[in-house]
Amino acid sequence: MNYARRVLVAALAALPLALAAAPANAQDIKIGYNSDQSGGGAAEHGLSGRYGVEAAVEDINKAGGVLGRKIVLVNRDDTGQPPKSIQNMNELIDSEKVVAVIGPTNSGNALAWLHLPQQKKIPVISHVATATEITRRYEKEAKNYIFRVSMVDREQIALLAAYAVKASKSKKIALIADSTGYGQGGVKDATEILKLHGVTPVANEKFQPKDTDMTSQLSKVKTSGADVLIVYALADANANLMKSMEKMNFFPVTVGSWANLATPFVNIAGKKLAENLIFAASVTETSNERAKALNARILAKEKNLPIFVCAAQGYDSMMILAAAIKKAGSTDGEKIRDALEAIDGVQGVIKTYNKPFSKTDHEGLGVADFRLAKWKDGKVVDFEDAIAKSLTAADLKK
């Protein structure tokens, strides 16, 4: 008993010492990375994103760093939980004193801590989280500190809704989504965009992110008479949705978000069933030479790259950030932010970014960069049918 007590006291005393981990050189520029890397449906996005960011950091440092200083990435896993994500932001900004943050993965998490970087004047680039509100919340303020290089929901849904409206024979479209900030944000965007097309959804169903049986929600969709279904949730939930559809033998035309790029979707649903979902995508590992190179490089280092587009977006976010710091000539948050809005001609993996941001537009990617895709035989391929081909810019209302 006494011995145990002594051990405990010693351990507790040693704890703070153990935590003074290898500190970064005072000269280095710290960039924070706050993302889900282990929580669940979005973990693969967060991990892939990090691989991309790390590759970019490597390239930047090899070329001499920024302002003559090295970039150090401070990584925090938020396990997909808002309370944890908030705590990470506190730590990164107040304790680690990062100059900027890349992240998060989960839209719900972003919405929870947006006021922190905004109040503390730390620029944030969302390399994955797609909820429209993230960059829009502070757009009326004098200075908006939140930027994004990702497939923003508004633009994705513009594409999906355009397709859905044309594909629906009865003009009866149903929505189904998960209960998180991501799913419900998507539902809000979809409802608004469909209205622009003159369509009101005939059903709006909800499920828990970890649910595995959606037959009850689907039977309500079926009763509503919809022949097209827009689904907004993460890969594992979407897969279970497909399985529930199979049980009910109910297969409306189903379109979904880029979340379906994640391998859990095809692993859980099975190759055959996975082919029934059409989703939005942008760059893939074969789209261009730089993409191929990045993919090969990450695979060599990490052995597994679940979602390429996140890595690409992560890489590009870091490059843009570095360019902005260089342009600002300082690590002051406000100056970097202003530089971001002015920056031009940054070479990324996805494309070359010509004046990606402005005072009113903090989105690095838009619907012009997206297209439709689906799984075929265990691989992601472009999806082109008559309807998709017939879509014009005018159809893409948003």
Add this chain to the structure above:
Amino acid sequence: MSRNAHLYAFPAVAVLLLGLPFAVSNEFYLKVMFLAGVYYVAAAGFNVLVGYAGQKSLGHAGLYAAGAYTAALLTAKLGWNPWVAFFAAGVVAGVFGIVIALPSLRVKGPSLAMVTIGFGIVIEKIATEWSDVFGGQAGIHSVLPLRLGAEPFAMRDWVLFVFLLGLITHLLMRSLLSGKYGRAFLAVHTAEVAAESVGVSVYRFKVIAFIVSAVTCGLAGALVAQQNQYINSDFITFGLSIFFLLVVLFGGGGSIYGPLLGAIVLTMVDAFLARWPHLQHFVYGALLLFALYAMPDGLAGALRGIGRKIFPRLHERPPVPTAVAEWQLQRSELLHKEAPLLEAKGLYKAYGGVVPTNDVSIAIRTGHVHSLIGPNGAGKTTLLNILSGIVPPDRGTIVFNGADITELVSNQICRLGIGRTFQNLKLFADMTVLDNVLLGQHPHMDVGFWPCMLGLRSASRQEREAREEALRILDFLGLLDKANEIAGSLPYGLQRRLEMARALATHPKLLLLDEPAAGLNPQETHELIGVIARVRDKGITVLLIEHHMDLVMAISDHVIVLDYGAKIAEGAPAQVQANPKVIAAYLGEESEEPAAPAVQPRPAVA
């Protein structure tokens, strides 16, 4: 900690605590300090429920949620003043505490765990699903933080506020738990039936404990919601309920300082392991197991053990005087001096096919010693249980001192003036001898909840008076020198006497003794005769169940005989001895002949 030590230590610690936030400029560290304070406030109240009253709730995240969402909704949706919302959060959480208390009152063990878990999950699900009101997983933004004037609290202000709140909470809890309420909670934890027999309403105290814990957890939730300016259903998880329990258990339940230690250590572990989330959870599991093995009394218990060795003065209990005045029994006058003190008519109780009480009627005369005898299984203890309110009779009436008490429960009957001891000792074994007797004082210590918690003079005066009387009662029964010892460490005979002392402390008009001589050696049995006589001389009427015939014959004024649940004889001892029905009932069970009481008592053979 002893009173004097606390008097000096507290202001010193307070000054230190309130100065600390000014010495730290790293906002993240300030946030950690804030969280430690928040968890302390939650745990301090939760300790009352878990550590003192012994109700292990696994659903207190639900109460935290009640407070958090109240603060969030009132400020974000209705625009209330954040301070008003903060206090309203505590009130609303308290109401929810009653909601969770009511189903929890009747269940124990795993079922209690289940009820509380269920409650926590239902609240979590409501917050998640009813998203129109609670925002679901998207949550509620723009929760208004507390502010002084126009500026909302900065991190440092939050820390100061929480520390201040913590200091106040500490004082309130310490005051509440060091007197009548603390003892009552512990009694409920240790032995519910015994608690009831000394006038502690187990239901009432469980509900109070739930409310106290609910209010502090609710305030903690409100603090977090207002500091983050955001709340969503991910903050409310089963893991949080476990965390609260861990803080109390790891810190040490049943101690005022336990929650403090637990909150500090665990918040720091939480914050500094946060960068490795899965190591963090692993550590929780390991800490839990470690705490259970190595420190069953938690950190507080372990440190107290060390502290006692290094600073013995710190923990001294006030010394026991060597001599006290004689105990004078003061109580209200009896209503009817001539009528029977207690009259039971036609009592009937059946358990399935077994009928331990079959149409029994008895009358107890004031100032007399009555004995209830009969073979084993005759229904004597059941009768006593019926009279003292533990078991409700199926039929029949009981009138005590002019009032019909048939429908009343144990603690009410105790307050009316019936005290009792138990066949299988039901002492509060972990408490001191003195505390056991002080618990007996409970029914006539009428100081209320608020005076106790606020430490008003009326409360401390009553406590002092009760202590003095308790010492006198102990002296009356020859236990004065053992006052500061732990009840469970006394020899068996003295434990029995202690139970009687406890019962006497309730100022009974009628004292029920269930086999007071069981397990006593002949010497002790002989002493017992004298004790009962002295009790009677104080004006207390006695009804005792016994098998020791010599004791019965020596002390009783009146004997009642039960057999198979029915009264078969009653009268003066000699009469009953000679009664053929009585002899027949005992035939073969008692080997001694029913002769005149011998000077040399022989132990019963039953």
Add this chain to the structure above:
Amino acid sequence: MEAILQAVLSGLALGGVYALVALGFNITNNTTKTLNFGQGEFLVAGAFIGVTLVLVLSGKGHTGVLQPEDVTIVKYLTGLAAILVVLGILGVFLYYTAVRPFVGAAGLAWVMSTIGFGIIIQNTALGIWGPAPLAIPSPLGNEVIRVAGAGILPQEILIFVVSIVVMVALDLVLRKTKIGKAVRAVAHNKNAAALMGINVPAIVILAFVVSSCLAGLGGLLIAPVTTASVFMGLVLALKAFSAAIIGGLDNPRGCILGGFMLGLIESLIGLWHAELREISIFVLIIIVLVFKPEGLLGRKIVEKV
């Protein structure tokens, strides 16, 4: 109409798993008055060990992906054998570390210790397999079987059949064999059983082994339907526990009844209003406990004063 049939069928399958786990709770509760609050994690362990074994036998790494043709009945059964061994050992370990030191100690310390044990298992699993769910196709194929318009997976039928078979078998063992009688004797009165020459510690260990194996079996059965995820254990165990409490923790048939009832109720309410599914179950439990604290088929314990 077919939606209701669908819900009933799914509910019975789900209920089968609840019943198995609930039965595990019953066995340890009867013999030691304790139960494993970390039972959910044992279920998770069972699922993961089963999946990993099939992966290994198919020549893939422990985080590989299983294709339907990889999962043969032989491999599945081998996985089952591995589960029974590993979980049996875990059960013994659990008993010695988390239960025996605290049996009879005041304050429900065993609740906390089994929770702590469960947390450690969960995080070990997380460390080995990571957070992503592991999919395992059913050994009976993934073709949906149509019954009067409602779809049911072969795996769900398997769950139902296996749980019934296991429960009947356990019931027979308890009532007709010598060892079963020994278990029941220990459940009634440990001291008397010891005096009759029954090796009480061995019986108790057996109880924990059986209980853990039941959880592991449940995990293996449900994994093809819901995927094996490190986080699925807690909710499942809570529901199984609720089922046991509703049915009567001390009555094995009560636990089984509770399990199926809960599965059906959950499924039917899910059909009506999906979001009320879990709320309704836990509200139901609270109500049952208030009015009948011993459960529907449980025995009221009269405390002798």
